[in-house]
Amino acid sequence: MAKKNIGKMKFLLTISLFLGLSFHIYAQEGIQNNQKSNxxxxxxxxxxxxxxxxxxxxNIVVGPSAIYQFNPIVAAGVGLxxxxxxxKNVYKSNMYGVSLLGLVNPIEQVQLxxxxxxxxxxxxxxxxxxxxxxxxxxxxxxxxxxxxxxxxTVGIRYNILFNKxxxxxxxxxxxxxxxxx
Numbered sequence: 001m002a003k004k005n006i007g008k009m010k011f012l013l014t015i016s017l018f019l020g021l022s023f024h025i026y027a028q029e030g031i032q033n034n035q036k037s038n039x040x041x042x043x044x045x046x047x048x049x050x051x052x053x054x055x056x057x058x059n060i061v062v063g064p065s066a067i068y069q070f071n072p073i074v075a076a077g078v079g080l081x082x083x084x085x086x087x088k089n090v091y092k093s094n095m096y097g098v099s100l101l102g103l104v105n106p107i108e109q110v111q112l113x114x115x116x117x118x119x120x121x122x123x124x125x126x127x128x129x130x131x132x133x134x135x136x137x138x139x140x141x142x143x144x145x146x147x148x149x150x151x152x153t154v155g156i157r158y159n160i161l162f163n164k165x166x167x168x169x170x171x172x173x174x175x176x177x178x179x180x181x
Contacts, residue, residue, distance in 0.1 A: 042069045046151070046180035047079060056088035067101065067180060075103040081119065092124045095138075095168065111153045111178075113144040121168055138168045144176060153178040 045066050052059035065079030078100055085093040097119035104112045117140040125132040139161055146155020154177050162172035 039068070043067070044069060044075070044077075044180040046178065048177065048179070056090075058084070058086045060084045065099070065101065067103065072108075073105050077101050077103075081117070090125075090127050092126060094122045095119045105148060109148055111144075111146045111148045111155065113142070113146070113155075113157065115142040115144070115157070116140075117142065119168065121166075123167060134167065136166075138166050140169070142174075146176065146178070151180050 043066060045064070047065040048061060048063040050059070050061040061081075061083050063079055063081045065077055067075040067077030069075045078098065081095070081097050081099060083093070083095040085091070085095075097117060099115050099117040102114045106112065119138045119140070121134070121136055121138050123134040125134075140159045141161045142157040142159050144155055144157030146153040154175075156173060156175050159169060159172045159174070162169065164170075
């Protein structure tokens with residue numbers, strides 16, 4: 001129980017710090033430029049797409065997202081995610097959900113991120129007779145850092161709410177590639 005409360009405290013502190021920094025920077029930008037901007041000119045679309053096919057294994061990932069670029073330093077947005085994983089006669093999983101994303105580029109080539117992800121997980125262990133099914137919600141809170149070049153960022157993120165018993169991710173650290181146009 002105490003571990004769960006510590007996780008919630010970390011989450012609230014991280015979100016509070018990020019939002020406070022974001023609004024402060026955004027307010028300063030608006031004061032300096034004193035301009036009105038078009039919403040769609042500052043909105044960027046992208047996400048991730050992946051297909052993995054191997055020996056009796058199929059993995060398909062679709063993750064569209066959109067961000068609003070408040071200024072050259074701060075952006076925030078939302079994303080959708082779907083992941084299908086199937087290993088013949090062993091395991092099948094469908095995961096889908098939403099995420100909230102905050103990005104800060106303190107310098108042009110460095111991107112820091114915070115991402116809150118909520119997934120619905122439907123797992124089936126096919127090697128057990130009758131098949132064992134697990135259906136649950138999983139929350140992830142990722143802190144990341146990456147190298148940005150033009151519209152692409154490559155980096156690594158860490159899930160501070162990672163639990164090895166959730167059967168969603170096999171570790172807390174994960175590489176990422178983000179593309180926004």
